[in-house]
Each structure stands twice: as structure tokens, then as C-alpha cells.
Amino acid sequence: MNVYDSEQMLARLKPLGYQPSASMEKADLIIVNTCAIREKPVQKVFSFLGRLPHLKHKNPDLIIAVGGCVAQQEGTAILKRMPHVDLVFGTHAIGRLADNVRRIALKKHRIVDIEMSPDIDSINSVAPENYNQNVSRFVTIMRGCDNYCTYCVVPYVRGREISRSPHLIVEEIRSLVNSGVREVVLLGQNVNSYGKKEGTVTFAQLLTQIAAIKDLYRIRFTTSHPADLGDDLIASFQTDAKLCHHIHLPVQSGSDKILKRMNRKYTRASYQKKIDKLRAVCPEIAITSDIIVGFPGETEHDFKETCNLLERVEYDGLFVFKYSDRPNAPASRFSEKVSEGEKQERLAAILALQERYTVKKNRALVGSEEIILVEGFSKQHHDYDHHEAAIQYSGRLSSNKIVNFVMHGDKDTALKHGEGPGLKGKLIRVKIENALAHSLKGAAV
Ligand code: 5AD
Ligand code: SF4
Numbered sequence: 001m002n003v004y005d006s007e008q009m010l011a012r013l014k015p016l017g018y019q020p021s022a023s024m025e026k027a028d029l030i031i032v033n034t035c036a037i038r039e040k041p042v043q044k045v046f047s048f049l050g051r052l053p054h055l056k057h058k059n060p061d062l063i064i065a066v067g068g069c070v071a072q073q074e075g076t077a078i079l080k081r082m083p084h085v086d087l088v089f090g091t092h093a094i095g096r097l098a099d100n101v102r103r104i105a106l107k108k109h110r111i112v113d114i115e116m117s118p119d120i121d122s123i124n125s126v127a128p129e130n131y132n133q134n135v136s137r138f139v140t141i142m143r144g145c146d147n148y149c150t151y152c153v154v155p156y157v158r159g160r161e162i163s164r165s166p167h168l169i170v171e172e173i174r175s176l177v178n179s180g181v182r183e184v185v186l187l188g189q190n191v192n193s194y195g196k197k198e199g200t201v202t203f204a205q206l207l208t209q210i211a212a213i214k215d216l217y218r219i220r221f222t223t224s225h226p227a228d229l230g231d232d233l234i235a236s237f238q239t240d241a242k243l244c245h246h247i248h249l250p251v252q253s254g255s256d257k258i259l260k261r262m263n264r265k266y267t268r269a270s271y272q273k274k275i276d277k278l279r280a281v282c283p284e285i286a287i288t289s290d291i292i293v294g295f296p297g298e299t300e301h302d303f304k305e306t307c308n309l310l311e312r313v314e315y316d317g318l319f320v321f322k323y324s325d326r327p328n329a330p331a332s333r334f335s336e337k338v339s340e341g342e343k344q345e346r347l348a349a350i351l352a353l354q355e356r357y358t359v360k361k362n363r364a365l366v367g368s369e370e371i372i373l374v375e376g377f378s379k380q381h382h383d384y385d386h387h388e389a390a391i392q393y394s395g396r397l398s399s400n401k402i403v404n405f406v407m408h409g410d411k412d413t414a415l416k417h418g419e420g421p422g423l424k425g426k427l428i429r430v431k432i433e434n435a436l437a438h439s440l441k442g443a444a445v
Helices: 003-015 039-049 055-060 071-076 076-081 094-107 167-177 203-211 233-241 256-261 268-281 300-312 338-362 411-419
Strands: 029-034 063-068 086-089 111-113 138-142 182-188 218-222 244-248 287-294 315-321 369-377 388-396 404-409 427-435 442-443
Touching: 003 029, 003 063, 003 094, 003 138, 029 071, 039 071, 039 388, 063 071, 063 094, 071 076, 071 086, 071 287, 071 404, 076 086, 076 111, 076 167, 086 094, 094 111, 138 167, 138 244, 138 256, 167 182, 182 203, 203 218, 203 233, 203 427, 256 388, 287 300, 300 338, 338 427, 404 427
Parallel strands: 029 063, 063 086, 086 111, 138 182, 182 218, 244 287, 287 315, 404 442
Antiparallel strands: 369 388, 369 427, 388 404, 427 442
């Protein structure tokens, strides 16, 4: 979401003459876009900001701005703590960014703009550009969240759930496709409730509209809340050819007691039922999840239940987080806090357990031929030897797994690929030859 918001900021500053800069030393404006989801990213924001004053000594006209969820949460406190910051703008102030920057440049006063406005289409009103010629792009389709999971800060810093108008989303994706984009990742805290408040279209219907866009090859989305995942969206995995075979379905815990305290509104059994349905309509679907370890009151028994759920589901991949208290989130006032040591142990145990399944799922693909969307060169693309040349590309399977593959040929052909757009943005068939821990290796067929 922050990647998308940063692109929106960039698009709004362009009319003022700003362009992306390769180094902070040369910049006239530095925007720090922040995340408040856990304690660690918030600490990072302040340590990063703490390293900026010397740049202002070198360039007194430099404007330093802090945006995003930490800005929304801390507001004026950031100006007090960081005298070199000029602008603090919240999650709903992106539409006013250019105005605020212009005012600061003219008058040199400091501004805090953390007003929350319900007009989502004004936040997202600028047509994005494809600066980096990316094949895949994020597109925010809704903002905010009304779920109030007890550990989560999002409803407080991103406000009430609001959906963008479907026609604006379709238009935006069309313009991205015209600039070479072939895949979009639709973003929302809970895409299942897309359009419900506004009474426009359902998420499954939005997917159908987007799928009709010519030259768009793939659609992904995140995140789907397990309590709201409906049969219509499950059916889309069977009926919608452009919808990738991957779902991120954060479970957070395998213990019903903890799920209740988290206010997740589903049980372990109802969650497993949805997984079964997904696999029934789309047997090859990749399923990933988020887990929080050390939520207040999580006993060794609760944790074992989470481990057991992992063994049952066999996820393709997992993000695991140590619980941290967030301001305003009710769980910060819950008793029975789990010690840091225990959280660390549980985190390590669950990562080790998951590693088995990640590797198992990757190994199962070895020997098969799969279609990937090529995203560009992989990091080590320049290994030419004297006679035979090989270019290494990188792409993704429908399941979102990364495949690095080699294009063999003579040096001239390889160089030609290297100069031109080559295979980037194309769907190609590869044979999977090798499974590494977090990626696959293959060869173009
Ligand atoms: N502590 C730890 N992890 C959290 N997440 C959200 N809030 C917290 C918190 N207070 C995790 C959840 C969510 C992911 C984006 O971040 O697992 O799905
Ligand atoms: Fe946070 Fe829950 Fe909303 Fe996700 S669904 S953003 S975890 S409150």
C-alpha cells in the first residue's frame, strides 16, 4: 500500500517540477513514507529521520516531509521530536501534498496535515505513471478498515473502510496496461467487502470488469479476510482465467481462544473449511498466510495449535510476526503478556516448521513445465563466457513463486536480448529444474 501511495505522491509532485532523485544528497525534497503496523517499523522511522539533519545543513532549502501511518498517528509530536522536519502529512492528505509542499517552499513554515477526509477518489485521483517500466503494479482499490482486530492499528491510522469507484480503477489499470504493465495486484485491507458500503459492484464483479482489459495478463489481490471470503470469490479462481492461482489468507493463530481475543470473527474449523473449498475449485492454488506469535494470553498449548494448523494446511509460504502493542489497539491493554524470549522462541520454531512445507511445495514443481510472466533480468544476468552466452531472467508463476531461468544462445542473441525489451512482460514456458529454499530455477522451453 505504501508503494502505491508513494507513486501517487510522485505523480502529484511532478506538476511542481519534482522528479525522482537517485540520491538524498541531491534531493530538494525528501519524503519518508511510513508504516505503523508493528513497533519495529516505527522505530526505524525515527532512527532514519535522526540521520537527516546533516543534509539540511548542506542544503538549507531542503524540505523534509513525513507521510503515512506514523505521521497520522504521531502528528505534531514528530515536529517536536524532529526539528528538521517541515511537513507531517497523514494517510488522507496525499491529495493535498503538492499544495502543502508549495506553501512550505514559499513561506518556510512547518505544516501538520492529518485531517481524515472520506473522499477516497480525491486521494487516488492522479493517473499513475510507469516510471520504472514495471511489468507488475499495485493498484489500491479501497482504503481503511472496519474490522477492528484487537491487535491492529490500521482502523485508527487509515480510518473507515472506503472503496474507490470501479470505473476509476478500470481506467487506471487501462492506462497502466498502455504503458506496458501486464499484471496488477489489487490492494485493500479486506477486498471481500469491496463496494459493499457504496453499493457499487462486488469484488468478484470488479475482477470480471478488470479481466476484460485487453493485454492485461494477470490479476492478483491482497488481502482477503477469512471471515468474509465468499463462495463467489472462491468460484472466481475457477472461472476467471486471468486470476492468479494464489491467495494470501492470513489466519494469525490456530487457537480458537486466541482468534476470539483477536476479534477475527472465524474459527479454526471455519477457516479450514474455506481452504478445502478453495482447493476443491482450484487444486493447484498456492496459499500463504500471516501468523502472529506471542499475542497476549497465548499459552504453549495455543501455540502448539497454531503449529498443528500449519501441518494440516501446508502453506506455500508464511509471514510470521512477533506481537507488539500498538497505540489505541485494545490488545495493548490486555494482560498476560508473553515475554520477549518466548516470542522469539516461537517465531524461530514456526519459521523452521514452515521451511519444510515451503521446500516441499517448491520441490514438487521440479520437472514440470510452467508458464511464467517475465519481470526482467535476475540479479546475475551478466555471466557471459566466451562462446556460449546466457541471460538470466526472472519471473513468477501464477502461484507467485519466483523462477530464475536461463536463456541459452550465442553471445549475439543474448546481447540482443540484453539491449532490447527482450522477454520482459511476456508469458513464457519454462521447465523447472531446481528448487531452492525461496525460489526456483528453470530453463526456457
Ligand atoms: N503485532 C504483530 N503483528 C501484527 N500484525 C498486525 N498488527 C500486529 C501487531 N500489533 C501483522 C498481522 C497482519 C500483518 C500485516 O501484520 O499478521 O496480517
Ligand atoms: Fe487490521 Fe484486522 Fe483490518 Fe487487517 S482486517 S487491517 S488485521 S483490523
